[in-house]
Amino acid sequence: MDKIRKEVFLEGLQVEEEGLSPVQRKRLLRPRPRTTVKPLSRKRRAATARKDRVWEYGVIPYEIDGNFSGAHKALFKQAMRHWENFTCVKFVERVPSEHPNFIVFTERPCGCCSFVGKRGNGPQAISIGKNCDKFGIVVHELGHVVGFWHEHTRPDRDNHVLIVRDNIMTGQEYNFNKLTEEEVNSLGLPYDYDSIMHYARNTFSKGTYLDTIQPTDYGKNKRRPEIGQRLRLSEGDIAQTNLLYKCQRCGRTHQENSATITSPISRHESERCEWRIMATHGERIVLNITDLDLYKSENCRSDYLEVRDGYWHKSPLLGKFCGSKRSYEPIISTGSRMLLTYITSMKGAGHKGFVAHYEAVCGGNIFVDEGGHLESPNYPEDYQHNKECIWKLTAPRDYQVAVKFHSFEVEKHDNCFYDYVEILDGHDPDSKVIGKYCGYKLPPDVHSTGNQLLIKFVSDGSVQKAGFSAAYMKEYDECSLTDHGCEQQCVNTLGGYECACRIGFELHSDNKHCEDACGGTLEAPNGALTSPSFPDLYPGDKTCVWEIIAPPQYRITLNFTHFDLEGNNVCSQYKFKLNYLQNFIYEILLDSSD
Secondary structure, three states, rough: OOOOOOOEEOOEEEEEHOEEEOHHHHHHHOOHHHHOOOOOOHHHHHOOHHHHHOOOHEEEEEEOOOOOOOHHHHHHHHHHHHHHHOOEEEEEEEEOOOOOOEEEEEEEOOEEEEEOOOOOOEEEEEEEEOOOOOOOHHHHHHHHHHHHHHEEHHHHHHOOOOEHHEEEOOOHHHOOOOOOOOOOOOOOOOOOOOOOOOOOOOOEEEOOOOOOOEEOOOOOOOOOOOOOOOOOOOOOHHHHHHHHOOOOOOEEOOOOEEEEEEOOOOOOOOHHHHHHEEOOEEEEEEEEEEEEEOOOOHOOOOOEEEEEEEOOOOOEEEEEEEOEEEOOOOEOOOOOOOEEEEOOOOOHHOOOEEEEEEEEEEOEEEEEOOOOOEEOOOOOOOOOOOEEEEEEOOOOOOEEEEEEEEEEEOOOOOOOOOEEEEOOOOOOOOOEEEEOOOOOOOOOOOOOOEEEEEEEEEEOOOOOOEEEEEEEEEEEOOHHOOOOOOEEEEEEEEEEEEEOOOOOEEEOOOOOOEEEOOOEOOOOOOEEEEEOOOOOOOOOOOOOOEEOOOOOOEEHHHHEEEEEOOOOOOOOOOOOOOOOOOOOEEEEEEEOOO
16 A cells, blocks of 8 residues: 655645646746755655554544535545445544544645545644545545555556656656655555556646656557546555455445345355445435344354444444344434444354345434434435435424535426425424425525424436535524623524624624724615714714615615704815715615616
8 A cells, every 4th residue: 555646745745736726836847956845754744554544443534624515525425435335444424522533624725635544643634625626536635544655656666667757847856756665565466557546647747748657567569558547446446445454355335225235155164244334314224134044152152243323343233143033123223324244153154144135214303402414315426216305303492403504406496396305394294384495506594493393305206416415403592692792683593693783883803892884885776874873973083985886777866864964064074975964864766767
């Protein structure tokens, strides 16, 4: 496992070439003394040969910065699911009490950059800049997180590629240095031209058509292999990950809506298999064991099928089975993941094993305490045909249920007749409809009037889209408290509150108090203006400028309803471009001109 890709080392991060802006790229192409560039020592970076850089049990907790759009978050989840689908690596949303070390999807000045492996000292950045928000590039960056350097830095790379140093940008030569066996462990696997972690032929090149790296080991009469693909994990990437994280060769990850799982045929030897079932937020997994024939030991110690309510061996146990039986009660997860572990010993020879079928089901009752997420089935991939999901959310007494959508893409129709999301203010089907949504525009934030809310998702048998992702939380009207601290007005928001001011005032920098304000640009067809503090006395040392803008072919009419200013006949002390006034209120009307 020895991989890295186009990058500059910067404060422990690896910077990808795609993340460089045109200006940064031009700067790199300017001639300059090589002594001005001193890359940081890679020995201080994480490397795949170091066991402390491997994530424990293959669990990689993550957070996503709130500044990313719903589309970006969906892209990150797609890339993580791609890794999970072919390996035993598990990307899970971070729980602070359980995950001291985690990655953070963010945007740094480096553009595309990531640490290699686990740093082990808290949060670590995976930066996805403006030019990096593509599926293959995110999959590549996650490869660094998993623990891979670029393929061309392997200790044995000279047997497979030629580095053309004369074509490399000045100052970027160190990105083509070869790593040592102390830094990189290839785990005995062959060099992989097809790796998603491999440089392209012209990475950090002085010119598009100048190669910086050329394959050499591809035999006579064979076409030179392409390098630098950013489409999907290669077979070598998958094999190397499964070796690095000691994934069980028996079993796999299931992301389908439903599937049948069958134990392997016994070969008169011990076996350990692991099946990881993944659904989306808002779905549960229903498992039916339809046939079981295992060696029966005391308390199922030697041969057994174990089912856990989560993603790893520390998740709550749902059941442990051995012996012979043809049917069991359905086993239902509380969340969107389930883990099946199958253990056999030499004693199990002659037993058939088991057959089980699972299905991901959406909807259900949700108690809203700490908050959580809901997603349409199969999100961020397209939802399935003919689905109906009903979630009934309940908050504690004296709280409301609030919902905020992060991503929304549902078949569009003027009346939302085909696919839609409907929200009711209560659990009863006759409850007031808060909204019915479809299309591509994010629905507004919503909250219940009581402590119950119902969300219904419906799809028909035709068009499929990516669906939605939303967060739910318990909501309390903080403005009802007497100590909210707002001087004039309190505005309740989801998860909090904010202060506001009356007309003629603006919010102070402390976000609590109000101060006199005036001026601004007005484009509404009608409205009213007041001097600061009206009808009270206006303050001193104030300059107010209003710009009133009407559409073409319209003129503006001002009608003063109150006027009380200090001044003399020539109004030399108080100046106003339209009139000389100070304490006033007037109405604005826009009239169509001939």
